[in-house]
Amino acid sequence: MTREEEMKEAALAAAGEAETATERLRCLCLSRGYNGIMQFGRLFRIADDDGSHTLNLEELTEALQNFGLEMSEEEVGEIFSAMDEDGTGSINYDEFLDKLRPEMTEDRTAVVLEAFAKLDESGDGMVTLEDVKGKYDASNHPKVVSGEMSEDDVLTRFLGRFEGSTKQDGEVTKEEFLEYYSGVSKSIDEDEYFVEMIKQVWKL
Incomplete structure (x- = not known):
């Protein structure tokens, strides 16, 4: 088994034990492989026709569905609220992906x-x-x-x-x-x- 395959399995297992919806989303993306978060991020960039670099709750929900990630309405709302720190009703997807990305030293x-x-x-x-x-x-x-x-x-x-x-x-x-x-x-x-x-x- 390769390192990537091992990571996929570990990430999928961790998704079931995640304490927050954001952590669960991170694990589900990583269960797709090394470029899982990157693939998810490209959905945002492709959909950003006006170049605003922002998503509303409906667009985030649609991106999750298009990527085939099953998350409840409550979980999506929790993720959005955590990212929408200024309460504007939209999130900057570059900042969102930065927070979703596993930390590197x-x-x-x-x-x-x-x-x-x-x-x-x-x-x-x-x-x-x-x-x-x-x-x-x-x-x-x-x-x-x-x-x-x-x-x-x-x-x-x-x-x-x-x-x-x-x-x-x-x-x-x-x-x-x-x-x-x-x-x-x-x-x-x-x-x-x-x-x-x-x-x-x-x-x-």
């Missing part, structure tokens, strides 16, 4: 941000195909060699692991990168191991 957060900065050479807060070209060699990928896929197709798929399954547009934000690695972090107990793993993966 300062050392873990720092090394993940260092990896993102290395990829984001343009400094625009977005990792794209152009950013990863030269850092991830797709020319020898079996499907490129066979002619089934282009190098850009392979790179887009590579970026997709950080985007989640709700939408893959070849762009990864800093928040999505953090959301993905917060899931990975949840499955690793030792800070030193996590930091070293990130350094090796991204050659920091």
Whole structure:
């Protein structure tokens, strides 16, 4: 069993013992895998047509249903009330996802941000195909060699692991990168191991 599979099982079990609705939601998202919270977050970003970065109670309820998470009306209300600290009737979904994301230690957060900065050479807060070209060699990928896929197709798929399954547009934000690695972090107990793993993966 992989670390991710172990985390999924542990998160699902923890959801049944969660003391708050927000903690239960966090566990249910993580039971989808490392990118569970990121997938959930992309539902918000896709639905945010006006760019307001906010959700009302109805929109939050709809997002939960679209993601296939079964939560009672009372639980959704509890989550919304906890997030709507100023009582405006709307919540900023970036802040919401930040609170939902499992906490990482300062050392873990720092090394993940260092990896993102290395990829984001343009400094625009977005990792794209152009950013990863030269850092991830797709020319020898079996499907490129066979002619089934282009190098850009392979790179887009590579970026997709950080985007989640709700939408893959070849762009990864800093928040999505953090959301993905917060899931990975949840499955690793030792800070030193996590930091070293990130350094090796991204050659920091």
